[in-house]
Amino acid sequence: MAAEGETYYLAFPPNPKPYISTGLPFEKACAHHVTNTFHASKLYVIVSASISKTENFAKLQLGLEGKIVGIRYGIKPHTPWTDVLEIVNDIKQKEADLIVTLGAGSLTDGAKIISFALANQAFTLESLSRLPAPMKTPDLQPCQIPIINIPTSLSGGEYTSTGGATEVQTHQKHSFAHPSMGADLVILDPTLSISTPERIWLSTGMRAVDHCVEGLCSTSPNSSDAIDAAYTKGLRLLVPSLLQTRVDWGNQDARLNEMLGVIESLRGNKAGVPMGASHAVGHQLGPVGVGHGETSCVMLPHVLKYNYKYGNQNVRALQKKVLNVFWDEEEIASMLRSRGVSSETADAGDVVGALVSELGLPRKLKDVQVSEDKLDSLADNTMKDRWTPTNPVPLTDKSMVLEILNMALE
Structure with a gap:
């Protein structure tokens, strides 16, 4: 009631x-x-x-x-x-x-x-x-x-x-x-969220962005137009609002939009849409000391690039949905242009990476104190994660995970 x-x-x-x-x-x-x-x-x-x-x-x-x-x-x-x-x-x-x-x-x-x-x-x-x-x-x-x-x-x-x-x-x-x-x-x-440290608030916002992006790029049969619409709505609520919050910390309208965007980012979860390698690796980065949202900041751009490189035509076409949202929202597009990102040449990894940089968040494993000697055990644990086989390019061998980790290293 x-x-x-x-x-x-x-x-x-x-x-x-x-x-x-x-x-x-x-x-x-x-x-x-x-x-x-x-x-x-x-x-x-x-x-x-x-x-x-x-x-x-x-x-x-x-x-x-x-x-x-x-x-x-x-x-x-x-x-x-x-x-x-x-x-x-x-x-x-x-x-x-x-x-x-x-x-x-x-x-x-x-x-x-x-x-x-x-x-x-x-x-x-x-x-x-x-x-x-x-x-x-x-x-x-x-x-x-x-x-x-x-x-x-x-x-x-x-x-x-x-x-x-x-x-x-x-x-x-x-x-x-x-x-x-x-x-x-x-x-x-x-109002309560204003006291949350900036890095935690913005990086967990990137975690919600990660839900939307990996959801839009999922090859699962559980995906649908309605679920894609929710992920798209989530990105449209989240990304401009995160950019606003970065420069206007007390903007409560932006904060509420971010909170509502999180709900949209998880509608696919209820429909059984699986996530991909950004989530799979992220689950294992947590226990070695990487913040919950920072795992997405570091891994998502590199996972997108890996999937684009090795994926088939369908995998590449799915990433286009992410690009459409980023370039259709003028506030996001303006940020991308200011960072020298071109709509003609950029892939989904480029635009997400630019967003992470604009928010002042870590981009590489070295930025979150993960060194090369930890990659082997990270890859072992990632191979046990439930989202590893549901990556758009299924990760069937440890060497595939290691390639992504090395991309993200430095």
């Missing part, structure tokens, strides 16, 4: 969740739905360590006064299994009936996996190891504890029914997936 002054709607009908809330300060929207939608009384809050020290967290606590039974201050980057299990056992002990996250990235993925682990009595490393997506564990139970996400980045994990978490011993990031996983409510508040 919507509050007065709130816009409240399903993100991906007919999917039953998540609902989206806009138009109200995040703390008021959260308090309203805790009471009137979820009828919850024992809240477990997972807050980023940095936000926990701010007035924004104080506002959330005040709005939920008397209902919070537990608080977790941060989850380490890329969601280590050990962190997940610490929270799972804490929530079990405190008998929480709702999880609220204030933050992004690891918190969002963590909450999904935590709810799934609780539903399946996974309280140890051994029992958690039976839940990742490649496993064929029978009779998995759906999530039962609902989740409210209040995101402070554009990474978009709140809209998917998958989550990544890293096995500490191997440094491999595993994907957990179940139709019941994910947020029940996502509260979007552009």
Whole structure:
């Protein structure tokens, strides 16, 4: 039930969740739905360590006064299994009936996996190891504890029914997936996002751009004109708004457009459109210390160039859809021209790379402290990723991944 002054709607009908809330300060929207939608009384809050020290967290606590039974201050980057299990056992002990996250990235993925682990009595490393997506564990139970996400980045994990978490011993990031996983409510508040560091905000925006670009370039039979329209709309919302935010940090209209663009970027996910090598490699760069969005900044331009070089006529034609969006939007086209990019000669890798540079984000593996000696293990782990075979040029051999990694090295 919507509050007065709130816009409240399903993100991906007919999917039953998540609902989206806009138009109200995040703390008021959260308090309203805790009471009137979820009828919850024992809240477990997972807050980023940095936000926990701010007035924004104080506002959330005040709005939920008397209902919070537990608080977790941060989850380490890329969601280590050990962190997940610490929270799972804490929530079990405190008998929480709702999880609220204030933050992004690891918190969002963590909450999904935590709810799934609780539903399946996974309280140890051994029992958690039976839940990742490649496993064929029978009779998995759906999530039962609902989740409210209040995101402070554009990474978009709140809209998917998958989550990544890293096995500490191997440094491999595993994907957990179940139709019941994910947020029940996502509260979007552009004002809250102003406190997010610039590099995190813009780079996670590039992650959403990556969803759109790899989606438009997908050769999957699950692609459709309607899904392409969503990806195109997402790019038209995201890219000009990211350019605006770069020069006008407090522009809340641009921020809300970016948040709405993230939703469009993930409509294909609900339809089963797979991603490609930028996502596959990105999953493995995370555990070696590369920020969630920065993986897209570094890898996407090089993956596009690799696919154009080795792809057939259809693969090259699909990239044309990306070029059309970039050159049809005057604000984007003006940026490209200012960087010496020509509409007659540029490929999709060139225009995406120019955008990354314009946003002041890293372009090479060396920019994110990934050295040549790490490439071999990165390639090994990438070959195990679910998006590796669904790249427009399927990566069937480790040498193919290594070629892309070397392109991105320096």
